[in-house]
Amino acid sequence: MELLFTIIGRAVVYLGLLMLIVAILGSFLIAYSFKSEKFIFPGFMLFSITLLENLVKAMFRLINMDDSIVDNVGIALKNKISISKFRNTPVDKRLIFFPQCLRAFNCPSKLSSEGMQCISCGNCEVGDAKKAAEVLGYKVFIVPGSSFIRRLVRKHKPSAILGVGCITEIKAGLEMCEKLNLYGEGLVLEKAGCVATVLDWDKFYEFIETT
Ligand code: SF4
Incomplete structure (x- = not known):
């Protein structure tokens, strides 16, 4: 013993x-x-x-x-x-998730089952970014939380996801992608918080235009 x-x-x-x-x-x-x-x-x-x-x-x-x-x-x-697999995924099989905190504090969008419905009011960059990504073929959502993401993933069945968020959200999102066999890419906010957070939009546009 x-x-x-x-x-x-x-x-x-x-x-x-x-x-x-x-x-x-x-x-x-x-x-x-x-x-x-x-x-x-x-x-x-x-x-x-x-x-x-x-x-x-x-x-x-x-x-x-x-x-x-x-x-x-x-x-x-x-x-x-993940980047090469993301790149090889047809754009119409990719989703983009923006966090709702990226909107202007006076955002007039209303919540629906597909997230916040942006009306491109011009008060923040999200409206233009969403349009630019949709022109390229992405489906874009502005979501209040991870439960929305899981539901929208079940509904739209993507192969790849680009997520924007704070470090904690991106880590959780990439882990979710690994579990669901999706190709995940994460863009971390420059300034996190509850409202009017900041994203390096040049990085975002460069990503969607070149990937
Ligand atoms: S552009 Fe869209 S997300 Fe931004 S404040 Fe206007 S409605 Fe809200």
Whole structure:
């Protein structure tokens, strides 16, 4: 019995050490990728983020670095992995989801079963962006929450999704895409919040026009 406890104890220590080493290496690669915008060993980075997210973030905090870098690099990696499949998906099989917080604070749109019905009043960029994407063949929705997204995905049966949102929403959206075998791409808001959030619209237009 004593031998068994010794073996288990050692296994736990070795496992802990292994996790620590993976987290340290993963943190180093993530920080380097963020600074250089070059992904080295992307599979290893994604592995460390997926399995050891909290430990990797703790490493960042330990050296006074912003731990949201971990989320940003994770999202960029997942985007990179999906991009060629997204690109090969016919545009009419792609959906775009905008969060409702991107609208102007005085937005006159009304809520329907397909999300907020934008009337292109001109008070925010969403109306023009929606039109531009629809001309290209995308179906575009402005949604108040993730339950709408799940319902619209069930209804319209897309193969690929471009989601706009805060880091938390994009992470959840990309995980949903993985579970449903959809090709997901995420664009993170420049400024998150409850109303009048900010998106880098140049990035959005560049994405839909070139992808
Ligand atoms: S353009 Fe559309 S989303 Fe923006 S404020 Fe007007 S109705 Fe609302």
